Amino acid sequence: MKAFFAYPSSERxxxxxxxxxxxxxxxxxxxxxxxxxxxxDISGRPLTDPIFEAISDADMLFADxxxxxxxxxxxxxxxxxxxxxxxxxxxxxIAREASLITKIGIFDxxxxxxxxxxxxxxxxxxGATSNNPLPLRVEPNKKAPVYILNTPTSxxxxxxxxxxxxxxxxxxxxxxxxxxxxxxxSKAVVDISACIGAIVPLLPASFVDADVHNIRAAFIAGLAFxxxxxxxxxxxxDGPAPLDVRDMVKTFSQAEDIAELINEFxxxxxxxxxxxxxxxxxxxxxxSELSIGDAIxxxxxxxxxxxxxxxxxxxxxxxxxxxxxxxxxxxxxTALFSQLRNEKRAKVQNIVVDLKxxxxxxxxxxxxxxxxxxxxxRTHLITALFEYVLYLEICYKVLEKDKTKYMRDGRLxxxxxxxxxxxxxGDAGEGDFxxxxxxxxxxxxxxxxxxxxxxxxxxxxxSAQVTELVYKHNIKDVRDALSAYLEFKDSxxxxxxxxDKGWSAHGLNDxxxxxxxxxxxxxxxxxRQMQSDEHDFHCVVFVRNDVYQLLVEASADYGKExxxxxxxxEPDVLREMLRRRLISGLFPPKxxxxxxxxxxxxxxxxxxxxxxFLIERSLMRPRNLIKLIGHCRGFAVGLGHDKIEQxxxxxxxxxxxxxxxxxxxxxxxxxxxxxxxLIYHFIGEGESFSRDHLEKIVLGADIxxxxxxxxxxxxxxxxxxxxxxxxxxxxxxxxxxxxxxxRVLEKKGGANVTYTLSPAFHAGLN
Numbered sequence: 001m002k003a004f005f006a007y008p009s010s011e012r013x014x015x016x017x018x019x020x021x022x023x024x025x026x027x028x029x030x031x032x033x034x035x036x037x038x039x040x041d042i043s044g045r046p047l048t049d050p051i052f053e054a055i056s057d058a059d060m061l062f063a064d065x066x067x068x069x070x071x072x073x074x075x076x077x078x079x080x081x082x083x084x085x086x087x088x089x090x091x092x093x094i095a096r097e098a099s100l101i102t103k104i105g106i107f108d109x110x111x112x113x114x115x116x117x118x119x120x121x122x123x124x125x126x127g128a129t130s131n132n133p134l135p136l137r138v139e140p141n142k143k144a145p146v147y148i149l150n151t152p153t154s155x156x157x158x159x160x161x162x163x164x165x166x167x168x169x170x171x172x173x174x175x176x177x178x179x180x181x182x183x184x185x186s187k188a189v190v191d192i193s194a195c196i197g198a199i200v201p202l203l204p205a206s207f208v209d210a211d212v213h214n215i216r217a218a219f220i221a222g223l224a225f226x227x228x229x230x231x232x233x234x235x236x237x238d239g240p241a242p243l244d245v246r247d248m249v250k251t252f253s254q255a256e257d258i259a260e261l262i263n264e265f266x267x268x269x270x271x272x273x274x275x276x277x278x279x280x281x282x283x284x285x286x287x288s289e290l291s292i293g294d295a296i297x298x299x300x301x302x303x304x305x306x307x308x309x310x311x312x313x314x315x316x317x318x319x320x321x322x323x324x325x326x327x328x329x330x331x332x333x334t335a336l337f338s339q340l341r342n343e344k345r346a347k348v349q350n351i352v353v354d355l356k357x358x359x360x361x362x363x364x365x366x367x368x369x370x371x372x373x374x375x376x377x378r379t380h381l382i383t384a385l386f387e388y389v390l391y392l393e394i395c396y397k398v399l400e401k402d403k404t405k406y407m408r409d410g411r412l413x414x415x416x417x418x419x420x421x422x423x424x425x426g427d428a429g430e431g432d433f434x435x436x437x438x439x440x441x442x443x444x445x446x447x448x449x450x451x452x453x454x455x456x457x458x459x460x461x462x463s464a465q466v467t468e469l470v471y472k473h474n475i476k477d478v479r480d481a482l483s484a485y486l487e488f489k490d491s492x493x494x495x496x497x498x499x500d501k502g503w504s505a506h507g508l509n510d511x512x513x514x515x516x517x518x519x520x521x522x523x524x525x526x527x528r529q530m531q532s533d534e535h536d537f538h539c540v541v542f543v544r545n546d547v548y549q550l551l552v553e554a555s556a557d558y559g560k561e562x563x564x565x566x567x568x569x570e571p572d573v574l575r576e577m578l579r580r581r582l583i584s585g586l587f588p589p590k591x592x593x594x595x596x597x598x599x600x601x602x603x604x605x606x607x608x609x610x611x612x613f614l615i616e617r618s619l620m621r622p623r624n625l626i627k628l629i630g631h632c633r634g635f636a637v638g639l640g641h642d643k644i645e646q647x648x649x650x651x652x653x654x655x656x657x658x659x660x661x662x663x664x665x666x667x668x669x670x671x672x673x674x675x676x677x678l679i680y681h682f683i684g685e686g687e688s689f690s691r692d693h694l695e696k697i698v699l700g701a702d703i704x705x706x707x708x709x710x711x712x713x714x715x716x717x718x719x720x721x722x723x724x725x726x727x728x729x730x731x732x733x734x735x736x737x738x739x740x741x742x743r744v745l746e747k748k749g750g751a752n753v754t755y756t757l758s759p760a761f762h763a764g765l766n
Contacts, residue, residue: 001130002033004054006075007064009038014066014091020118021125029126034062037075055079059130065107066091068100068211070242073218074225076110080189081226085133088112089124102658104215105182109634109655132640134186135288136193136227143302145196145269146172149220152209157236160258161199163435168266173299175216177209180296180627181662183216184655186634190291192223197230197269199262202249204238214240221248230272232265234258286599287644288637292581295627297334307584308339309577313564317540318343323524325542327566329667330623333542336566337497340540349490353397356497378514379521385444386522389437391478394494394526395423398485415485422481483533491536494523513554516547546670567737568620575611577622578629601632601644610649617653617760619660619719620733624760628656650763657764664720664761668711676701678711679720682765687757688724694755716742720761724754731758 007018022034035054055061061079063072065088079086088107092114101107115121146165151158165172173191175183192198200221203210217233224231225248233249235241241249252258293307294300316322317340327333337354345352399420406416486492496519523539530537543551545565568574579593587596593611601610614632618625629644632652636644644652665679678701685697698708715721716739722731723745735741746753757765 001031001060002035002058003060003062003125003128004051004058004075004079005034005036005062005064006072007037008067008069008072010069011067011091011094013093014064017091017115017118017121018064021121024119024122025125028122032128051075052078055084056082058084060085060087060128062087062089062125062128064089064091065101065112066094066097068097068104068215070214070218070240071245073106073215074222074245077219077222078226080134081136081192081223081228083133083136085128085130086110087125087128089121090114092116100211103182103662104212105655105659106185106188106216106219108658109182109631110185111635111638111651132638134189134638136189139194140196140273141173141194142196142273144171144173144299145273146170147191147195147198147220147224148172148174149198149200149213149217150174150176151201151203151207152177152213153207155207156255157201157234157252157258159435159438160255161201161234161262164259164262165199165266168262170266170269171302173294174296175220176296176298177213179298179623181659181666182655183219184631184634185219186638187630188220189223192220192227192229195224195229196272197232197265198224199265200224200231200233202233202235202239202241204236205240210240221245230265230268232261234261287633287642290582290586290600290633292578292626292629292633293584295330295623295630297332297338297623300335301338304335304338305342307580308335309573309580310339311566311573313566314339316564320536320538322562322564323540324548324561324563325540325566326545326548326563328545328621329663330621331566331568332622333544333566334497335622337495337542341493341495344491344493347490351394351398351401351486351489351492353394353492353494354497355393355495378511379518382515382518383522383525385440386519387525388475389440390494390522390526391475391482392423393436394492395419395478395482398482398489399423412485412488415481415488419481419485422478425477479529483530483535486530486533486535486537489535491538492530494526494537494539496520496523496539496541513550516543517551517554520551546667565737567733568622569733569736571612571615571620574615574618574620574622574625578611578625581626599643601649602646605646605649610644613649617656617758619758619760624656624660627659628652631655654763657761660760661764664718667718668714672703672707672711676703678703679761679765682757682761684766687762687766689721689755689757691751691753691755694721713739715755716746719758721755721757723749724756725749729756 005018005022007014009015018036022036025032025034035058037051037054055075055078058079061076061084063076063079063086065072065076076086076088088110090101090107090112093116113124115124148161148165173195175188175191198220200217202217203213205211207213221231221233223229231248233241233245235249235251237251237253239249239251250261252261293304297304313325314336317325317336325333325336341352341354344350399416402412402416406412520541523541527537527539548563575593579591579596582593582596582600583589583591597611604610605613614628615625618628629652632644632648635651636648639648641648661679665677668676668678678698681697681701685693689697694712695708698711699705703711716723717732717737719731719733722729722734723742724730725745725748730742730745732739732742
């Protein structure tokens with residue numbers, strides 16, 4: 001039996017332990033031939049030659065992950081992609097990158113064993129076999145054939161990649177760091193196995209979280225190469241790719257380079273799809289073939305309809321009864337957005353404009369213009385900009401939808417040409433909404449600088465000056481031409497999502513709120529204008545509840561808006577959501593939950609019915625439940641279990657809990673507007689707290705005394721802690737998200753009030 005050993009060359013202790021273990025195993029495991037990577041380090045030959053040959057020739061791979069290393073990570077993933085069993089080890093004497101390993105997420109979800117010296121390492125590897133490699137799903141997903149690894153923060157190259165893939169008309173799935181705090185190895189294996197091509201951008205070391213992202217990139221790229229996928233690794237001229245993999249990486253200098261590279265990639269992917277020659281069906285259990293969907297709704301747009309649970313909130317939005325859909329992160333806003341959009345698109349006479357602007361696209365506008373304007377001028381300018389952009393975007397959608405129909409329909413011919421003339425007379429530009437908004441923002445900044453300079457930070461603009469800055473032609477002509485054309489349409493739906501994504505890692509500031517408020521105000525203004533012309537016109541904004549609260553505080557009018565609140569309070573409703581996903585495409589529509597769940601997991605865990613146990617730890621958020629079950633399933637499949645067993649739940653719960661800790665800490669950062677590691681200060685503090693104990697923990701995280709009350713309120717509202725009373729603990733979702741109810745329970749507890757940590761966090765904190 002042959003094994004290849006991958007390890008970083010920077011740690012002498014690691015190298016000595018590995019060489020010592022190899023020497024011991026040469027006597028105790030004479031059937032095992034271990035090759036160290038340095039034995040293949042042949043001068044003049046890149047990593048892709050001898051090392052890849054050695055991995056391909058081996059029966060299994062050993063890898064040391066003590067230090068995060070691009071090449072080692074690539075080799076681990078490459079071996080997994082080849083179907084090899086991988087055994088990971090880590091030297092417990094070297095702790096400096098332990099937190100980085102946790103943040104990345106890949107290695108603890110794969111599982112590794114720790115050692116302290118060569119003899120201990122030899123004992124660990126002595127029983128290693130090539131059995132039970134991670135199963136590989138090889139049936140391609142032709143609805144979403146492309147996988148994109150998103151960078152931790154948005155940037156110009158990432159926007160260009162997204163725009164070009166959209167233009168290629170290839171469906172795609174993404175890893176979105178803002179949504180998936182850590183990367184699950186088992187999920188990555190499933191996603192890359194199912195894709196036809198993968199796009200992997202690398203980040204220069206100076207970028208935020210570049211160390212985390214580039215290790216993830218190495219893993220995704222290694223998987224893609226091992227599985228034989230079309231793989232595009234991109235980096236700027238100062239990119240970090242090691243010399244060993246330089247031949248695999250494409251370097252770009254400008255957006256045009258990215259466009260050309262994506263075009264070549266799209267052609268290769270399309271050619272593979274047209275060949276229609278899928279690999280042999282995978283061998284495995286029902287569990288390995290089962291899919292409960294993706295925790296990220298953006299990755300389910302093509303498949304969600306068959307399993308989507310249409311709630312009352314969905315019905316109200318579909319009937320046009322609400323202007324706002326408000327919910328916590330992971331509550332299902334984007335899922336509702338996609339299903340509402342698809343329903344309205346299905347009717348040919350409808351116009352649907354779906355917009356997902358990101359905060360990144362307005363950063364220059366904030367820094368170069370808003371900082372120099374008084375409050376009133378800011379709101380006026382940004383509202384005018386959005387009104388202009390939205391009218392152009394609606395016109396663009398109408399013109400695009402009817403670009404051939406108007407020539408066959410005599411009624412449309414003259415109105416279409418009039419609308420086209422009005423649209424083209426302005427600075428509409430090319431590209432999708434993201435690129436158009438970025439271009440117009442840049443143009444506005446340049447115009448502002450030329451006209452006013454940057455000398456007065458309290459600049460006030462008149463209506464005429466705003467019009468001169470923003471409007472490149474008479475907006476009334478656009479509005480009138482659009483209104484005239486809409487006489488031939490049934491309904492217009494303008495849907496906004498992503499309004500709370502892509503902002504600063506330190507939360508929203510006053511300028512951010514001004515921009516959000518201006519965007520919504522512009523949409524409402526257009527809706528009123530179109531409805532006054534008797535058009536069936538609707539604008540629906542999807543926004544996180546804490547962002548909505550900031551809007552209400554900035555303007556009381558928002559509290560009067562008709563809204564649908566996506567808050568889940570009933571476990572049975574979440575169970576029904578899960579049932580629909582489990583049976584989709586596999587069982588008859590009326591299959592009871594209990595029947596299908598018995599094929600998925602053991603019936604009880606620590607005396608509790610397993611689905612109830614998992615739902616209780618989801619914080620009543622669909623995304624969390626899908627993520628938790630996904631972790632458990634990943635461990636079960638990796639260990640060759642026919643269903644989720646007790647050990648799989650324990651391992652899955654720990655990985656999920658670590659995800660949740662990071663996620664909660666980020667949400668708290670958004671609320672406070674500053675970095676904090678408060679959640680981590682609960683490590684080892686137990687599962688229940690007196691008021692004094694709780695305040696001590698909060699203050700110990702360098703939270704200012706005057707913010708302690710706000711932070712405790714957040715912890716209650718998030719579901720991180722509950723109030724213990726009458727022999728039970730009440731969490732926010734037990735009282736229909738009514739903070740007043742919790743606060744009364746807290747007050748009744750007085751000095752003896754007890755706070756209880758949610759069981760969702762136990763595995764990660766205690």
